[in-house]
Amino acid sequence: xxxxxxxxxxxxxxxxxxxxxxxxxxxxxxxxxxxxxxxxxxxxxxxxxxxxxxxxxxxxxxxxxxxxxxxxxxxxxxxxxxxxxxxxxxxxxxxxxxxxxxxxxxxxxxxxxxxxxxxxxxxxxxxxxxxxxxxxxxxxxxxxxxxxxxxxxxxxx
Numbered sequence: 001x002x003x004x005x006x007x008x009x010x011x012x013x014x015x016x017x018x019x020x021x022x023x024x025x026x027x028x029x030x031x032x033x034x035x036x037x038x039x040x041x042x043x044x045x046x047x048x049x050x051x052x053x054x055x056x057x058x059x060x061x062x063x064x065x066x067x068x069x070x071x072x073x074x075x076x077x078x079x080x081x082x083x084x085x086x087x088x089x090x091x092x093x094x095x096x097x098x099x100x101x102x103x104x105x106x107x108x109x110x111x112x113x114x115x116x117x118x119x120x121x122x123x124x125x126x127x128x129x130x131x132x133x134x135x136x137x138x139x140x141x142x143x144x145x146x147x148x149x150x151x152x153x154x155x156x157x
Contacts, residue, residue, distance in 0.1 A: 004130040005106030010138070013146050017138035020126065024133040029100025031065025038126060038135055042066035045126045045135070046119060048102040050091050050111075053080030058094055062104050062115040062127060062143075067155035077114050077152035103130035104147045113149035115140060120151060 003011075003019070010017045022037035035045035042065035049061045049069055059078045063069055075083040088099050096108040104113045104127060119125050119140035126135040127143060136143075144151060 002131070002134070004103070004134060006103040006128075006130040006136060007134075009105050010136065010142075010146055015138065015142045015146050017136050017142070019129060020135045020137055021133055022135065024100075026132075029132055034126075034135065035065050040126060043118065044122050044124075046115070048104050048128060050086045050094060050102060051083045052086050053078050054082045055080045056112065058086070058109075058111045059083065060095075060102075060104055060107070060111050060113045061154055062113065062119070062149070063155040064116060064118055067116065067118070067157040070154055070156050073152065074114060074154045077150070077154055078112060097128075097130055098132070101128050101130060101132040101134075103128045103136070104143065104149060105136075106130050110148070113144075113147045114152050114154055115144055115147075115149045116155045117151045117153050118155065119143075 031047035032042045035042040045065040046062045
């Protein structure tokens, strides 16, 4: 199985994780579809969204696959007055990743990462390994440590 930058970062840090692969449906790259393919409930498969704050610039948010990003909560957590999701066309330029394969680890440039605190309800969660068809399965606390992320209440649903 191909190793991604995100997986290499975790290995270098000595973080225990599993790399899971799944069949990609290019027409449905959403977290709920991925959850079904890897056999986990959608609340344990976290999607990584890229947003831009009016004060801090780009921030990343990891939220449960069955939830919606609360933009006001993310703005508050990240020290912004307002936060908006970046346009899909900008994702690759900013992160080096494509929609459906954005990982909170190994981006082109280091951005602040916020993980929804619902992650702490689980021993392990999945996040993208940086490529469609690959997921990292690991402890949310280990992920936060590796990504330099903060936990915050940033989702609804």
